Amino acid sequence: MTKMFSRILIANRGEIACRVIRTAQRMGIGTVAVYSDADAHALHVAMADDAVYIGPSPVTDSYLRADHIIDAALKSGAEAIHPGYGFLSENPGFVDAVVKTGLVFIGPSADSIRAMGLKDAAKRLMEKAGVPVVPGYHGEAQELVVLASKAREIGYPVLIKARAGGGGKGMRKVDNPDDFAEALGSARREAKSAFGDDRVLVEKYIAKPRHIEVQVFGDNHGNVVHLYERDCSLQRRHQKVIEEAPAPGITAEVRSAMTSAAVKAAQAINYSGAGTIEFIVDATEGLKPDRFWFMEMNTRLQVEHPVTEMITGLDLVEWQLRVAAGEKLPLSQKQIPLDGHAIEARLYAEDPAKSFLPAIGTLHHLSFPNALQDGEVRVETGVRAGDTISPYYDPMIAKLVVHGADRPSALAAMESALSQTEIAGTTTNAPFLSALIRHQGFAAGDVDTGLIDRDLAGLIVPVATPKGAKELAILSASGLLKRPAHGDPWTALRGYSHHNGLAYPVMLEEAGQIVRYGVSVLGDERYAISGSDAVVELRVLHEPQGWHLTGKGMNLRAKTVAIPHGVAIVANGMATTFSIADPFLLAEQAGNAGDRLTAPMPGLVKAVRVAAGDLVKKGQILLVLEAMKMEHSITAPHDGKVAEIVSENSQVKENSALVRFEEAPADTTKN
Numbered sequence: 001m002t003k004m005f006s007r008i009l010i011a012n013r014g015e016i017a018c019r020v021i022r023t024a025q026r027m028g029i030g031t032v033a034v035y036s037d038a039d040a041h042a043l044h045v046a047m048a049d050d051a052v053y054i055g056p057s058p059v060t061d062s063y064l065r066a067d068h069i070i071d072a073a074l075k076s077g078a079e080a081i082h083p084g085y086g087f088l089s090e091n092p093g094f095v096d097a098v099v100k101t102g103l104v105f106i107g108p109s110a111d112s113i114r115a116m117g118l119k120d121a122a123k124r125l126m127e128k129a130g131v132p133v134v135p136g137y138h139g140e141a142q143e144l145v146v147l148a149s150k151a152r153e154i155g156y157p158v159l160i161k162a163r164a165g166g167g168g169k170g171m172r173k174v175d176n177p178d179d180f181a182e183a184l185g186s187a188r189r190e191a192k193s194a195f196g197d198d199r200v201l202v203e204k205y206i207a208k209p210r211h212i213e214v215q216v217f218g219d220n221h222g223n224v225v226h227l228y229e230r231d232c233s234l235q236r237r238h239q240k241v242i243e244e245a246p247a248p249g250i251t252a253e254v255r256s257a258m259t260s261a262a263v264k265a266a267q268a269i270n271y272s273g274a275g276t277i278e279f280i281v282d283a284t285e286g287l288k289p290d291r292f293w294f295m296e297m298n299t300r301l302q303v304e305h306p307v308t309e310m311i312t313g314l315d316l317v318e319w320q321l322r323v324a325a326g327e328k329l330p331l332s333q334k335q336i337p338l339d340g341h342a343i344e345a346r347l348y349a350e351d352p353a354k355s356f357l358p359a360i361g362t363l364h365h366l367s368f369p370n371a372l373q374d375g376e377v378r379v380e381t382g383v384r385a386g387d388t389i390s391p392y393y394d395p396m397i398a399k400l401v402v403h404g405a406d407r408p409s410a411l412a413a414m415e416s417a418l419s420q421t422e423i424a425g426t427t428t429n430a431p432f433l434s435a436l437i438r439h440q441g442f443a444a445g446d447v448d449t450g451l452i453d454r455d456l457a458g459l460i461v462p463v464a465t466p467k468g469a470k471e472l473a474i475l476s477a478s479g480l481l482k483r484p485a486h487g488d489p490w491t492a493l494r495g496y497s498h499h500n501g502l503a504y505p506v507m508l509e510e511a512g513q514i515v516r517y518g519v520s521v522l523g524d525e526r527y528a529i530s531g532s533d534a535v536v537e538l539r540v541l542h543e544p545q546g547w548h549l550t551g552k553g554m555n556l557r558a559k560t561v562a563i564p565h566g567v568a569i570v571a572n573g574m575a576t577t578f579s580i581a582d583p584f585l586l587a588e589q590a591g592n593a594g595d596r597l598t599a600p601m602p603g604l605v606k607a608v609r610v611a612a613g614d615l616v617k618k619g620q621i622l623l624v625l626e627a628m629k630m631e632h633s634i635t636a637p638h639d640g641k642v643a644e645i646v647s648e649n650s651q652v653k654e655n656s657a658l659v660r661f662e663e664a665p666a667d668t669t670k671n
């Protein structure tokens with residue numbers, strides 16, 4: 001008889017930490033969270049029974065500190081560590097260290113992780129186990145002549161891959177033999193600097209590839225089962241965006257071939273716990289039982305595991321805990337159900353129009369659907385309204401997971417789920433996800449890993465500001481927009497009789513300019529906004545869901561959300577924010593402008609190019625700020641003399657001063 005843990009530590013953050021905590025709580029298991037400075041008030045910390053501080057915000061100082069995490073587990077009385085995904089989840093050295101202290105690692109053995117760690121060794125092992133691998137060369141020889149002749153044998157185009165690779169690094173597609181030497185050199189250099197290992201393998205390049213993976217589960221009693229497949233072909237920069245199960249168009253024959261290959265792969269390394277076998281599939285002629293090949297194994301729980309949970313009705317974290325505690329797999333292969341269709345979309349704080357650059361910001365408003373009319377929805381998130389998406393971690397806001405009786409109903413459910421998701425305070429990929437869901441090829445199930453890149457232009461639709469949004473923002477900022485107070489005519493008509501003829505001033509910042517408006521009350525629920533050129537008359541009714549604004553050419557149902565220095569108008573799941581200028585603040589800023597330069601976002605000062613006392617010219621680079629994994633040059637807004645400047649390697653907050661000039665030139669208050 002095995003004994004379930006009474007307390008576990010979760011060595012992770014964000015949505016996956018919250019996800020693991022929820023299952024543990026349901027099973028009556030105590031939970032310990034770990035956190036960095038940036039996460040002191042994070043949701044996962046609030047949810048856990050206990051929380052231990054493990055270091056400063058950068059991951060190398062906290063979530064990657066195996067020693068701090070193991071210490072935290074020992075001190076807090078945890079018996080086991082759940083690694084989540086990412087961070088230390090596939091680090092065999094960490095597993096060894098955990099096990100050495102007598103704690104249980106909720107995951108596979110260090111040996112299993114090592115066996116799958118290098119692509120070439122993993123491919124050799126899989127080949128021996130009878131699992132189809134991508135045709136190619138994954139031997140020891142690394143000389144140019146050998147690799148080039150292997151590439152010719154394989155047939156162009158080929159793909160050079162770093163054996164230690166990950167995240168698409170050290171990968172080069174080569175279309176003809178003349179380019180091979182050059183591509184090899186550059187793949188090697190990239191692999192060397194990213195992984196400290198420049199050994200490569202050469203693979204056949206698959207023409208219309210689909211990424212289909214199989215969820216497997218093993219226990220410590222020699223049992224291995226699969227929980228069907230997931231299709232993760234919708235990718236951008238080799239990162240999954242939308243995942244679904246089952247794979248569109250898969251037949252019983254192909255499923256049986258893929259799942260039995262996956263089980264064989266897991267058995268070959270005595271796998272225990274949750275794992276995923278990733279296959280690359282040649283879809284030029286649909287799915288065929290002899291057109292899929294092993295690509296790699298992820299020896300942990302995947303981000304997209306909820307789609308499998310939705311079609312099987314199982315809790316994979318519960319399975320992980322049971323297996324780690326020594327129990328047998330809860331179900332046999334035959335008992336694992338497959339019901340309906342599930343889709344997951346990853347909602348990120350990022351800007352698809354700026355090549356998916358991560359965004360940061362405070363989530364002033366955050367609201368997810370908790371039920372749908374046309375399907376089931378599940379939201380996996382690690383943030384709440386008021387939380388900040390910081391530059392330190394993955395900018396994921398949530399995973400939206402839906403389930404329907406079949407694929408069309410799941411697609412419809414996802415469309416409603418997205419339109420009922422409201423976020424204000426940061427740029428998100430929600431409009432991009434909605435466009436993807438409506439993409440004709442995707443809707444037809446005709447997917448491949450190149451789909452997003454090919455149709456990017458059509459998927460990045462500029463979001464138009466809904467008609468009436470600005471007017472609603474102005475009315476909201478005027479303070480005159482009030483819910484009708486029942487039976488009290490004086491409150492209902494606030495601003496009416498007493499201020500007859502008076503217009504309330506509202507100043508909006510539009511494209512860097514301050515624009516003045518005047519708002520007056522015309523009567524019950526009726527207002528007029530006077531701008532520079534015209535007067536607009538509007539009617540605004542209060543409804544249970546928000547406001548309903550009508551006027552010439554305007555018919556808008558929206559919510560208003562106050563944000564610092566502004567207001568967000570939320571309609572159909574899209575938020576448009578307006579900055580409201582405060583006349584007092586404006587006066588203060590005018591006195592300061594030109595005098596100092598502030599950080600546009602939090603970051604690290606990578607390089608300082610000038611010193612106090614230097615005379616600088618307008619446009620000259622003063623310093624380089626690294627934020628969101630990108631470098632930004634901060635230039636002088638005008639000629640002047642530097643009085644003070646931040647030092648190199650300092651970490652700066654948003655809006656904190658970077659440079660102060662000795663005297664503010666008289667004409668820099670307006671620009």
Ligand code: ADP
Nearest residue numbers: 159165166167168169203204205206209211449
């Ligand atoms: P990494 O570990 O760097 O993420 P993978 O081997 O997992 O690399 O491959 C990442 C992605 O690259 C796959 O999802 C697929 O889109 C593409 N890819 C990998 N191998 C091939 C191949 N042989 N032919 C075509 N595309 C490939």
